Ligand SMILES: Nc1nc2c(ncn2[C@@H]2O[C@H](COP(=O)(O)OP(=O)(O)O)[C@@H](O)[C@H]2O)c(=O)[nH]1
């Protein structure tokens with residue numbers, strides 16, 4: 256039964272994939288029994304609520320599809336919907352994308368689980384990574400220190416910040432700064448974006464064992480800087 260579902264999901268059957276994800280979501284399926292071979296890169300997108308993670312995820316989907324890549328998204332942050340990007344902006348196109356084998360979007364409730372991840376998100380990510388996607392994106396609820404769990408799931412962690420969110424940066428500093436492979440300064444259309452990048456850079460240099468973490472300026476609402484972000488992801 257489960258084997259049949261997996262075979263179907265591997266052949267591109269999205270209903271079968273959805274059913275497997277549901278089973279994993281409620282813990283009624285042990286992911287180890289699937290003998291998965293996760294190969295796709297998982298990119299974690301994290302940061303405080305309202306910083307623009309979902310908007311960025313949408314822009315990433317649009318850009319990756321335009322580049323001919325396929326992408327699966329697991330959205331653990333329920334604060335705003337992921338629509339599938341500008342390509343899904345109207346209804347007719349949305350229907351077209353429902354059968355587009357290159358994009359798959361799934362929302363899961365975080366269920367109050369600490370760490371910003373749904374309890375079984377790791378298993379779900381493993382399943383998605385073992386299918387025919389170039390990238391798996393996971394958007395997590397930004398909850399500061401507990402967020403570090405994402406580092407164990409994603410191959411690369413993108414920490415999203417925005418100008419004027421200095422308090423969140425401070426609050427998140429202890430846990431989140433150490434797991435960041437790439438920073439995105441989103442809302443770079445806002446006043447103070449440049450000085451916010453300089454402040455972030457200065458803050459990073461104070462960290463013990465400071466890494467040269469790229470800081471990419473992005474305006475997620477219009478997709479500005481998203482190509483640079485993908486370059487940074489592919490370079491890392
Ligand atoms: N000015 C500006 N607003 C943005 C940008 N990106 C996102 N927003 C807005 O910020 C708000 C929160 O975005 P959302 O993606 O839901 O944030 P999330 O909670 O981190 O997922 C929304 O009103 C977005 O339209 C941006 O680059 N510039």
Ligand SMILES: [Mg+2]
Pocket residue numbers: 308309310332333334335336394
């Ligand atoms: Mg969101």
